[in-house]
Amino acid sequence: MDVVKYKKLFQIAKKLHSSLDVDVILGELFVTLKEVYPNFSYFLLLSMDTYSHSDLPIIELEYDNENIMAIKTFASGNVQFESSHFEKHAILYAPLKGKQGVYGVLQVIAPETSEFPAMEVEFITLLSECAGGALENAQLHQQSQRTISDLQLINETSHQLNSNRPMTETFTFMSAKIKTSFEAEEVGFFLFSQDQAKAKALPGSTSYFFTRQARVYIDYIKGKLQKGNEPLFLGDLNLSEKNYGTSFHSIMAVPVVVSKKLKGFCIIMHRSPYFFSFESFKLLQSLVHHSSLALTNSILREELKILVTTDHLTKLHSRKFLDDKIQRSMKNDEEGTFILIDIDNFKEINDTYGHQIGDEVLIQVANLIRGNIRENDVGARWGGEELAIYLPKVPLDTGVAIAKRLVKKVSECSVPHITVSCGVSYWNKEKHDSYQYVFKRADEALYTAKETGKNKVVIQDDNIRAS
Structure with missing residues (x-):
């Protein structure tokens, strides 16, 4: 040369x-x-x-x-x-x-x-x-850059999962990270019911998994995982005939296993066949494996939070949850209405029909409360036969209308027939107020309702008045 x-x-x-x-x-x-x-x-x-x-x-x-x-x-x-x-x-x-x-x-x-x-x-x-x-x-x-990126993803995700953040925030974070890192079109997290018959999409999953069209993929993956309990790497799946025209071909699914028990699973999907590499499949397995215990803990924390803030009998919120909600509302909102509710002659119901029927009456009223308030409103068990509703950002006249509707519904629908009395109080930013005084005014109004005939709504402001 x-x-x-x-x-x-x-x-x-x-x-x-x-x-x-x-x-x-x-x-x-x-x-x-x-x-x-x-x-x-x-x-x-x-x-x-x-x-x-x-x-x-x-x-x-x-x-x-x-x-x-x-x-x-x-x-x-x-x-x-x-x-x-x-x-x-x-x-x-x-x-x-x-x-x-x-x-x-x-x-x-x-x-x-x-x-x-x-x-x-x-x-x-x-x-x-x-x-x-x-x-x-x-x-x-x-390869080293990919490894560093993969380790950063696992580290960031593990840190997020162990930071005791709300479950929705945790899964939203994970969904966004996975979607970016894997270039996935859809990312879903699912939790099995106790009998593993159903797989519920968790908050934070992409919106597609809450649609009817997604059910064919969820059920297909659920069945496969329940049979083998092994991760799935599908390059060209075709379920389009069963799925109303929607077609995802590339699918990776990894089970969430804790103490050898299948608790749930993660799915990521893309429409293009053979879109995900085997390296990405291994990364997803590693990510879910590292996250399994933290994911389960996050779910358990959320379930425990619900138990702590929910009355076991009526399934309404607890008194503490109501207190916290009103205090936050009085800091951040312009106004709000509070309704205190008492079941009339409740002792006679217990004495006549027994405590089991008394409990059923409480549940009936709680169900009517839930059916008459918005998602952001709070229905709570105040204590004993007393229940409560807090309506953030709601003026007094609207709150009174809701209380009247509830009184009417209880009188018409309850079995055995019962009635309720309501005391209503209201606050706004224009005058100095405290949540203790809001409660006190409603309690005084309720006392007035009970002493003046029951089955009615009484408003407490500067002067008590019946409505």
């Missing part, structure tokens, strides 16, 4: 090893080949788990009879030759080899000859070895 080619090889080696970008390395390789061998043809055969470059003469390295010499080169790591007397050309196959393996095969075709020029073999061999080393370095760098 002459001095000019040595200098050229030295220059290209510097360029190749100065970059950690696979696209740049492969581009420089072909630029050099065009400069040195303008009359030769060349192709780079890469295995399908590497990269795709539509603008370069790169083809997939397939294991078939047409690529025997290329496969032999790839497997052995040694240069191979092939010639054709009929077509009058000779071919050299040079491995792109690094220290850890072979990353592809460079095919160089010399025209108008039955034997590849011996003087060119050394240069092409050294060039391919140089490119192989640079390609290995670039791929190792990219």
Whole structure:
């Protein structure tokens, strides 16, 4: 090999090893080949788990009879030759080899000859070895960057899960992270019921999983996981005929297992077939595995919070929850209305029908309360036979109307027939007030209602008045 080619090889080696970008390395390789061998043809055969470059003469390295010499080169790591007397050309196959393996095969075709020029073999061999080393370095760098990114994702997620944040906030965070990291179109978290008959989508899942169309995928994955309890990696699933035209082909699903028990699962989906790599599948498994206990703890904390803030009999909120809600509202809102409710003659009901019927009466009134308030309003058990409603941002006249409607509904619908009395109080930002005084005024109004005939609504402001 002459001095000019040595200098050229030295220059290209510097360029190749100065970059950690696979696209740049492969581009420089072909630029050099065009400069040195303008009359030769060349192709780079890469295995399908590497990269795709539509603008370069790169083809997939397939294991078939047409690529025997290329496969032999790839497997052995040694240069191979092939010639054709009929077509009058000779071919050299040079491995792109690094220290850890072979990353592809460079095919160089010399025209108008039955034997590849011996003087060119050394240069092409050294060039391919140089490119192989640079390609290995670039791929190792990219792998290390992916590993760092994966570890950061796991670390951030674990930190979030162990920070005792509300369940909705936790799963919303995880959903956003997974969607970004995996380029997924849909991300869902599911919790099994006690008997594992149902899988409930948890808050934080993407909105698709709360639609009817998603049910076919949820049920399919649920059935598969319950049979094998193993992660699922599906590249081209087709359930479109059962799913009203919606079609997701790439699906990864990982079970959430705690103490060898299947508690739930995570699904991520994309419409394109074979969209997710096997590396991403392993990452999702690792992420869910690291998060399983924290996810379960988050769910249990939420369930415990509901138990603590809910009255076990009426399923209304607890007195403490109501207190906290009113205090926050008086800091942040402009106004609010409080209704204190008492079941008339409740002791007589217990004495006449028994305490079990007394409990059923309480439940009936609690159900009517829930049916007459908004999602943001608070229905609570105040204590004994007394219940309460707090209406944030609601003026007095609207609150009184709700109280009157409740009194009417109870009188019409209760079995056995009962009535209730209501005391209503109101606050706004225009005058100094406290939540203790709001309670006191409602309690005084309720006392007045009970003493003046029952089955009515009494408003407490500066002067008590019946309504």
